[in-house]
Amino acid sequence: MIACTIAGSDSGGGAGIQADLKTFQELGVFGTSVITALTAQNTLGVHGISPITSSFVQRQLQAILTDFDVKAIKTGMLFDATIIEGVVDVLKNTSIPLIVDPVMIAKGGANLLQQQAVRAMQEQLMPIAFMCTPNIPEAEVLTGRTIRTQQDIQAAANDLLALGVQYVVMKGGHLEGLHATDILFWKGGQFSVATPRIDTKDTHGTGCTFSAAITALLAKGFPLQEAIIEAKKFIHLAISHPLHIGKGHGPTNHFAYKQVQGKCEVMTHEP
Numbered sequence: 001m002i003a004c005t006i007a008g009s010d011s012g013g014g015a016g017i018q019a020d021l022k023t024f025q026e027l028g029v030f031g032t033s034v035i036t037a038l039t040a041q042n043t044l045g046v047h048g049i050s051p052i053t054s055s056f057v058q059r060q061l062q063a064i065l066t067d068f069d070v071k072a073i074k075t076g077m078l079f080d081a082t083i084i085e086g087v088v089d090v091l092k093n094t095s096i097p098l099i100v101d102p103v104m105i106a107k108g109g110a111n112l113l114q115q116q117a118v119r120a121m122q123e124q125l126m127p128i129a130f131m132c133t134p135n136i137p138e139a140e141v142l143t144g145r146t147i148r149t150q151q152d153i154q155a156a157a158n159d160l161l162a163l164g165v166q167y168v169v170m171k172g173g174h175l176e177g178l179h180a181t182d183i184l185f186w187k188g189g190q191f192s193v194a195t196p197r198i199d200t201k202d203t204h205g206t207g208c209t210f211s212a213a214i215t216a217l218l219a220k221g222f223p224l225q226e227a228i229i230e231a232k233k234f235i236h237l238a239i240s241h242p243l244h245i246g247k248g249h250g251p252t253n254h255f256a257y258k259q260v261q262g263k264c265e266v267m268t269h270e271p
């Protein structure tokens with residue numbers, strides 16, 4: 001099985017392209033990659049960004065799609081509107097499921113998506129996406145809402161579905177509470193997955209890793225809700241077995257899922 005990630009490079013190896021490829025590999029999926037930007041990054045922060053031109057992003061993507069039978073594609077850091085437009089231009093005529101992780105701001109505060117690009121994400125990328133996986137601050141930017149309550153989450157998910165994306169996973173990592181709960185929404189329904197919240201600072205790359213796991217599992221043909229449950233196991237185990245690498249927000253442990261053979265309990269709820 002082959003999957004593709006369109007994202008930024010994290011020299012520190014915990015997020016971005018590197019997290020995506022490690023996750024694909026651990027889940028038994030062959031990973032291909034389109035790099036949108038280089039970041040000079042470690043667990044302490046982003047120390048520089050060098051974007052790739054939109055036309056070269058397109059060239060990478062076309063090289064992959066004209067040769068490989070790609071079963072699922074994810075996007076991460078897209079950096080600017082020209083890159084988003086270039087990606088949409090290539091993908092709009094394919095039927096490969098597209099998972100959009102709307103990466104905007106790194107843990108240390110660096111901008112991984114220019115503000116002027118939010119509109120291109122809303123108006124061009126969302127209509128061709130199968131799924132998007134915002135965290136709470138990203139959902140706030142994409143919808144212009146303040147999200148505090150369950151009703152706010154539902155309303156923001158409805159706004160995102162109205163943009164044309166078929167499924168929305170609202171990630172709960174930034175909310176408070178004993179559990180880290182993520183909710184899958186579609187028109188007319190919802191399904192949630194939760195695991196105990198872990199008290200750790202080693203959460204660099206959680207969002208990338210979770211969305212890459214969903215992408216890999218969809219590429220393998222898992223039904224959607226099973227893919228969400230298994231991806232939740234992958235990210236919970238990656239957070240709960242920290243590697244203690246670096247002096248700042250350490251990366252998650254991509255080895256853990258395989259090492260414990262996916263053994264992890266996920267609470268599910270479908271109202």
Ligand SMILES: Nc1ncnc2c1ncn2[C@@H]1O[C@H](COP(=O)(O)OP(=O)(O)OP(=O)(O)O)[C@@H](O)[C@H]1O
Pocket residue numbers: 107134135136171172173174180181182195196197198199200203204205206207208210232235236239
């Ligand atoms: N402390 C934690 N304990 C358990 N699960 C967590 C924790 N933090 C995040 N998660 C889970 O990790 C996944 C990513 O969620 P999160 O909201 O952190 O994404 P993100 O904000 O995109 O990532 P990042 O904060 O690294 O940018 C979700 O499944 C979320 O529930």
Ligand SMILES: Cc1ncc(COP(=O)(O)O)c(N)n1
Pocket residue numbers: 007008009010015016017039041076077103105106107112203204205206207208209
């Ligand atoms: C190149 C790159 N892409 C994405 C993120 C955000 O990572 P996450 O939200 O998964 O922590 C990052 N820090 N660097």
